Amino acid sequence: MEKFDIHILGCGATLPTTRHFSASQVVNVRDKLFMIDCGEGAQMQLRKTHLKFSRLNHIFISHLHGDHCFGLLGLISTFGLLGRTAGLHIYSPDGLEELFRPLLDAFCHHLPYEVSFHTFEVKKPAVIYEDRSVTVETIPLQHRVPCCGFLFREKPRLNHIIREMVDFYQIPVSWMNRIKNGEDYITPEGEIICNDRLTRPAALPRSYAYCSDTIFDPDIVEQIKGIDLLFHEATFADGESARARETYHTTAAQAAVIACKAEVKQLLLGHFSARYEDETILLREALQEFSETLLAREGMCIAVREVLSQNKP
């Protein structure tokens, strides 16, 4: 199975604790790595995953709060010391380059690779990255500063050829790609062999959304409708819902309401306030709204589940 894994590097809120690092995670789509947010210590946490640093070329920063980007300097510096040559692309709301470039110039002035900053608008969803495996789309969020989440959508995969049928009809190799792409096969005698006799459908494309930091915002439901895995911030428990509103954060139960309304398959809670000794209360409150809920924790790797399509896509 091709990889679509989420590695949690840090799932604490603003204050790192002895239990939680600041926000950062890595999405592994078919062995390409995408970092989302880069709180202090992200590079140390990344090292613990044993993922290859060289496979990480794109970093998405949700918003310009320190707990989501203070790890960039160390990460960029370390990549340089490890002899990286491939460019590194950083996507964020406006302002990051202006702040960080002078420090990069001062502290990392002999970088053997280029760091490119890209800004995105935060008002409307937009595709900000695309390759042949995946698209990354912004999810406008409501926070104290301009902020977006990110929606990763795997692209449809080609059908699987059924080896036995290929042998049976003695189909030449030159036909394989056409058949994978859905064409029927025409034998030298002119007989048409329906594509669905020759192939099994690929699993449905998977999807992952990261929504942090944000106030409870049902406006995002439509955009994330039916996705496979939703990471949603759950900074507070119900008892702190006023504080959540005030600081533009979400309670665990509210995150679960979003998951429920959006009919996602699974919900992963994170961005936990330092005030909780453990997050059982957050999980309990969320489970009352949405049963497929998990708590994030540092070092966790969660695979976005594959769903076999019932019919041809």
Add this chain to the structure above:
Amino acid sequence: MEKFDIHILGCGATLPTTRHFSASQVVNVRDKLFMIDCGEGAQMQLRKTHLKFSRLNHIFISHLHGDHCFGLLGLISTFGLLGRTAGLHIYSPDGLEELFRPLLDAFCHHLPYEVSFHTFEVKKPAVIYEDRSVTVETIPLQHRVPCCGFLFREKPRLNHIIREMVDFYQIPVSWMNRIKNGEDYITPEGEIICNDRLTRPAALPRSYAYCSDTIFDPDIVEQIKGIDLLFHEATFADGESARARETYHTTAAQAAVIACKAEVKQLLLGHFSARYEDETILLREALQEFSETLLAREGMCIAVREVLSQNKP
């Protein structure tokens, strides 16, 4: 005994690893905390020590390399979120404020306390901090950028009054401070009681020197002569001595030679290159030059040993 402890928060070199954080330590002198260097993750490591953040008012940055100061932003931000009001003083070679102030303004613009940057010259030793317990003096080092170590010298403590003698001579309370300060006691009858019959000498003032980063530099020996504890960088083993010279770092054996020449009581090695799976080789090579050698490790707390004076100071 009054505290004079060194807490190692990070003792790795430029590249943090799964074993080592970047450079940072805290010196606890009589419950005042002084941070030396502040690599990425210093605030998380500080939290693990359970030292009170509010007792830390002074941070000394040896030089402007990222692995010695990238942790400042997170630390300053966290102190603010914890409601700190006391000013924080940061001492460094020239240039730090210019680089960090714009980021503080952007990311920590509602800090409830003031951050003051102080610069020091790096060519000649100078006392850059002093209170009634301790002085902190710069130690000019030779690195690729302007760099100083720091020498902490405890101030002499007052003699201890021998309670039994005070009772015996029925010395009034009003005399106590004078006796602690070394005066003889004169009885109402005019008899002179020698101070050394009434007091035990205080332990000798303790001293600690932090020397990192630096090339092997015997010029520092004179300044650190006879100190109690020397932390010296030991980035490389003998096999990498050319690399050490090239990068303006020290081998473990060279660090031990400095300790030996300076006749320090104890040597603590740190700033270990990421290339060593463990630092046994560094310890072994250093021990051949100087027997009182220890390896630093994260989470270590080492007390600067008290030496009882043989004679009155």
